[in-house]
Amino acid sequence: MxxxxxxxxxxxxxxxxxxxxxxxxxxxxxxxxxxxxxxxxxRKKSRGRTQTSSLVPINAIQVQEYFRFPTNIKEVDRVLGGGLLPSSIILFSGEPGIGKSTLMLQILDSIDTESIYVSGEESPEQIKLRAERIGIKSNKIFVTNDSQLETITTLIEQHSANIIVIDSIQAVYSAEIPSPPGSVFQVRNATNQLMEISKKQDKIIILVGHINKEGNIAGPKVLEHIVDAVLMLEGEKNSNIRMLRALKNRFGSTLEIGLFEMCGNGLIELTDPNKIFISQSSIKSSGTTFSAVVEGARCLIIEIQSLVSPSSYGVPQRNVNGYDFKRLQMILAVLDKKLGLNIRQNDIFVNITGGMFIYDTGLDLAIASSLVSSLNDFVIPYEIGIIGEIGLTGEVRAVSSIEKRVNEMEKLGFKRIILPRRSESDFSAKRKKHLLFVEKISEAFDILFHL
Missing domain, CATH: 2.20.28 (Rubrerythrin, domain 2)
Structure with a gap:
């Protein structure tokens, strides 16, 4: 041949x-x-189908209600859109040691149905030890250690289990393909065959995937197109907070996040995350401000800590934890250009407490206020909340879900909140009594430093 x-x-x-x-x-x-x-x-790929397809008007298609398997872990169900759907294939990824295998075992334990855990990297004894550590004693979880695709597919087809976890897809290989495990051909071929089984037998298959050094999911990009959902478990290196995020979800929203805390007995759901993101010890310190961010349907109160000190080196240091570094550089440039603070000549350290990485630009004004507070060693009172995005011209721009953010800050006792002036029409006259609207960042600082 x-x-x-x-x-x-x-x-x-x-x-x-x-x-x-x-x-x-x-x-x-x-x-x-x-x-x-x-x-x-x-030749196999080039062979076309002999039968023709039929066209159906979209209004004539009958859609039936699908039963979801709730995982009974609220944070996971929130991200999935209510639970796991039959015939779906999910890619679950994250950094090494982040808790992927632990969360998979917890999900299988919490679902009241038979499941299979296929590990290509750990022996059944190692999986058993982890299960005992996190308190899992289920008789409905069947474990095997195998990497050969043909053996795995036969096992899935012959067993009555509804949910199958493959840990990891990069370790699976087919004996018919001479490429090494983890190669583009092997990963794509394995995913296609597992997807075919999932659709034919109404089984739920979860593929655990590695990430590369750039932080992206390892393997071909086509892998993310094949699967129905892509979930990513994230977390800072020095924090025990884990965030579950949906990068793709054909059966639900990609805006939701799930929050967990890594403990000795596994990943624990965070029912009140604001206790984690606000540290009571630094309330009366300069360089500390508070803001509200929206992640899906959830609103979180975030504490920002900044330290601005004279530089001892030729090139000032920049260290940011939990926020976009380039966004911080933009904020510093605006403060220098529009307010003449010359803040960029100092060493600057910014930290978002709680160990989460925040993408919400509604933190801009709070970060700028935190920097100026540390520069002038001025304490901003605890009851002041700050929300707003900063533009390149120094204007304070409106952000989404402003009313939800304000409601959450009011619940936690914030008495006055600085907001973009463009959001003034979203509030009644009665509520405006404790809301301070600004158009420029200079107006916000005038309010903060004359309270």
Whole structure:
């Protein structure tokens, strides 16, 4: 049987007859690897279907209600949109040691149905030890250690289990493909075959995936297109807070997040996350401000801590934890240009307490206020909340879900809240009594430093 080698990009999956340094398809460097392709495989792919497809008007399609398997872990169900759907295949990823395998065992333990845990990296004894550590004693979880795709698919087809976890998809290989485990061909082939089984037998398959050094999901990008949902478990290195986020979800919203705390007995749901994100010890310190961010349907009160000190080196230090570094650079440039503070000549440290990474630009004004507070060693009172996005011209711009943010801050006892002036029409005259509206960042600082 004739065969040949081609070069395939590990980033996008495109194939080429010869090696090049830069992938012409996605533009990445040094991503082409030599893979083996047989003529028989090419003939199988080229064979078309003999039967024709029928066209159906979209209004004539009957949609039935699908039963979801609730995981009984509220934070997981929140992200999934209510639970796991039959015939779905989910990619679950995260950094090494973040808690992926632990959360998978907890999910299987909490669901009242038979399940299979296939591990290609751990022995059944190791899985048993972890299960005992986190208090799992279920008789409905069946464990095996196998990496060969043909064996795994046969096992799934013959067993009555409704939920199957493959840990990890990068360890699965097919004996019919000469490429090593984790290669583009192996990962794509394994995912396609598992998806076919999932759709035919109404089984739920969860694929645990690795991430690469850039923080992206390892393997071809087509892997994320094949699956029905992509979940990412995130967390800072020095924090025990874990955030579950949906990067893709065909059956629910991608705006929701689930919050957990890593403890000795596994991942514990955070029912009141504001206790984690607000540290009571620094309430009366300069450089501390409070704001509200929206993650899906949830509103969180966030504490920002900043330290601005004279630089001892030629190049001032910049250290930010939990916020976008480039966004911080923009805020510093606006403070220098519009207020003439010359703050960029100092060493600057910014920390979002609680160990979460925040993408919400509604924190801009609170971060700027925290920096100026530390620079002038001025304490901003605890009862002041600050919400707003900063534009390049120094204006304070409106943010989404402003009423939800204000309601959450009022619940926690914030007596006065600084808001963008464009949001003034969203509130009644009675509520405006304790709301302070500003149009420029200079107006916000005038209010803060004359209270």
């Amino acid at each position: 004739k065969s040949k080698f081609v070069y395939q990009c590990t980033n996008c999956g495109a194939t080429f007859p010869r090696w090049v340094g830069k992938c012409p398809n996605c533009g990445e460097w040094n991503t082409l690897e030599e893979v083996f392709v047989s003529e028989e495989e090419k």
